Amino acid sequence: MPLSLDMVNVGAGALQLAPVFAVYAIVVAILGDRAPGAPGRPGWLLSARHAVHVVTGLLLVASGALVYAFLTRDYSVFYVFQNTRNSQSLLYTWTAFWGGNAGSLLFWATGLGIFTSIALTLHWRSQYRLMPMVMAVLMVIALFFLLLLNFVASPFKRLDFIPLDGRGLNPLLQDPGMAIHPPLLLTGYMSMSIPYAFAMAALLSGQLDAGWLRATRRWTLAAWGILSLGLLFGSWWAYRVLGWGGYWGWDPVENVALIPWLAASAYLHSAIITEKRGMFKVWTLVLVILAFGLSIFGTFIVRSGVITSVHSFAQSSIGPWFFAFLGTVLIVSLAAVVYRLPQLESRYRLDGLLSRESGFLFNNLLLISLVFVTTLGVLFPMLSELVSGVQITVGPPFYNQVNGPLLLALMLLMGIGPLLPWRRATRAQLWARFRWPVALLGVSLGGLLVVLRSFWPALGFAVAAFTAMSVIQEYVRAISARRAVTGEPWLQATGRLVSRARGRYGGYLVHAGLVFIAFGVVGSQFFKLERGVTLAPGETAAIGRYQLTYLALEERRTPAERVVTARLRVERNGALWTVLEPGKRFLAGFEEQPTSAIAIRSTLLEDLYVVLTGWDENGASFFLFVNPMMIWIWLGGLVLTVGGLVAWWPPRQPRPRPVPQGNRQTVSREAVSHV
Known part of the structure; x- marks a missing residue:
């Protein structure tokens, strides 16, 4: 001691x-x-x-x-x-x-x-x-x-x-997901400080060229990627532990983790235009300030305990300190932007509505709209209490009705933007680049309407298919062009193409990951099945194509915990498929706060998800869920992570080649041409 x-x-x-x-x-x-x-x-x-x-x-x-x-x-x-x-x-x-x-x-x-x-x-x-x-x-x-x-x-x-x-x-924190999720979010928050510091340094010193953007690009990608993983593991934890059959409930703490990610996404897109075309300078600076400010805001909400959340485990008096610091950051930062406005004026303007620059602009408008709506939803309980004395909570229906169409429009724009040329599009370019994705959009929407007989899920699947086709087409077009010049095999051409433009093709992989996630979200939200049942030993309940028979209840004790487990035989389409064992854990010292040990069996098409909710000498009660396409969300997160890593990975430095004595001038010209 x-x-x-x-x-x-x-x-x-x-x-x-x-x-x-x-x-x-x-x-x-x-x-x-x-x-x-x-x-x-x-x-x-x-x-x-x-x-x-x-x-x-x-x-x-x-x-x-x-x-x-x-x-x-x-x-x-x-x-x-x-x-x-x-x-x-x-x-x-x-x-x-x-x-x-x-x-x-x-x-x-x-x-x-x-x-x-x-x-x-x-x-x-x-x-x-x-x-x-x-x-x-x-x-x-x-x-x-x-x-x-x-x-x-x-x-x-x-x-x-x-x-x-x-x-x-807290028992809810004693889970592998919570061993990973909080440090990832905190690391994502803190790493946004670096791009913010460079932006403020550029504003305070007047060094407003693109140097600070080039210095912070990989820092921002790292922060964005870490936040992405934090959101993914948080959803995975909620799905496995909380026992309500979902993975995202528009909870305040979920939302304050999402909004810095949205702002960082907008900043990354805006920075591309600022670096390439010298446009959107004010946009870019405001977005990096916003991303950092929202990181502080997220820490404030989670750690102050001002808003109740299933993800928040802290109550303290640090709220006013964070609020004062956040206000100071925003006031000083935006004042610096206003002071430098004359130096931030762009020499270029949008040449046409149908251009990649316009696509980036609309992308940012949609992302900021999502930030605004989500932040308003988080703050609404506090604002309503301030005005009326009654705290009114905003729930999932509000977010689904408002953010749902915005997310759908953003997914559509993700498919449109990469197909648009820089500056201005001609009719020939639009026809060449859009005919196949638009054809797929029309055919898939018509077919899905016939099969699903429901407009919104059909539209969601069709838009995701359109964006997938856009990504595939861009890869195929670029690889084919390279092979036509070099004669390389497909795999070699793909590898070398990506290695020479990692930011671009890593970004396309991120889009592909988001397409996977979109398929999973649409499937799981619109076609979920659920029911609650109470079964005596030997009784059977059906859900979807599954029949679950309750076999027995078992109890296991150790000095650290007591675990109660139910055994269920599961048949699918009349044949034995698996045995599931949902349960409850009672940790020592927290006997009044049991946590669920949820039984999940996943396939490519759907998850069978079973929660033990209660029991007595006569039987046990369960919540049963069939969640379609859940694994697509986790696969999409994996693809998104790989894409972010590809975009972040440092470019390969060209190796200096020895210059033959008799060919110094020729080789020098080749080297200059290569650069």
Whole structure:
């Protein structure tokens, strides 16, 4: 115990010391940048950089001390007492680090420090003129979290006595999905700080060329990809654990994770136009500010407890601090944009409505509309309580009715945009590029209407098929053109094509992943079957093409938990198909908070999903669901992740070739042509 107490002191001391170095880095970076002449005072800037690394090191020390306190079960630390217990497994003792406010804020701050140090190392030479303001902005963000950790939510607060056991982590968090989902979301949030810092550095320094965009493209892709994985694992966790048969319920915490992803998606598309054509400069800056602001907003909603959610496990007093910080960020950032407006005016205008530039513009309008509607839904309970004194919650019907058509339009535009040429489209180009996708759209919509006899699912499937055809056509057209020139085999031509334009073709793969997800969403939302049944041993219930016979109830006890399991024989179309074992888990210390062990059997077409809801000596009760095309959502998430990774992967640097003595001029011309 003495060693553990010493480590707690070391961690608390590191947190107390870190703000001093953060303030030093901010002041020295600004003064070093404001010195007359370029590049300011290099020695001062180097000193500020060293201070940033010290802040990162101190945060790592504090995080290590907290991990050590958890692993040694040091219950004199209130945060450890609150989030672990003797019977808790090693995995969930580790994940308890981010199980409450203090630990998640420390995780946020430590990750921010690591990313800041990496960004300074990678971009110190190439973006030297931006580095002072980048350091200052990132250290201001870090300082905010350090002040919270020292004065509002300290992870090293001690109890007056040392309990023999802790309370333990919330049972819903003791799941593999929750070991992955929260750190992914927090990492996605914190990594949006880097593009924001570069954007603010460009605004504050007046260096408004495309350099900051090139520096932040892969940072934004990384943040977007991590948020994508966080959303995917969150949906997977909800589907497997919560037991309501769904994966997305437009819950407030789900929504505040979605809206930074939507804003980052809009920013990535807008940045392409800004970099290629010098257009949408204000759009691009506002979008990166919005993406970062929404990341802070998401942390505020989840960690303040101001809104009730099945995904939120924290109640605290940090809400006003986050609200004040978010307001300051938005006011200062937008004021900087307004101040630089004369320098942000584009020399180019849209040449035509039917152009790729217009496609990007409409894409951004749809994404921002989704952000606005979803944010309004999240805030509506607070706004209604402020106005009328009664908290009115906005539920899934609102989001489905408003966001559903917007998402459908966005899916359609995802198919249209890549087919449009830059600047202006001719009739010949439109005919050549759109005839097959439009033909597929018309044929599939007509056929699906006949088969499904329902307009909205038929339209959803048809639009997804249109976008799929668009992606396939773009790949086939580009690969065929390359093969016509090089004569390469299909596989080799595909690999080399993608390696030379990873951003473009990785983006097409992301679109393909979203098409898979769209098929899964339409199928599972419109064609789900569900029923509740109570069965005595030997009785059978039917749902869809499945017949489920209740066999027996079993109970298993260990020091850590009690598990009750029901056994069901499942026949499909009259033949034995599988045996399912849904159950309930009662963790030690949380006997009044059981969690569901849901039984799921997946196929390419549908999931059979069974939840045990109750039992007595006469039988057991179940909720039965048949969820069509669920696996398409998870496959789509995998394809989307691969596409994001392809787009993020660094381009291959061309190898210098030796120049033959007698052909120096010829080879030099070839090299210039290649570049």
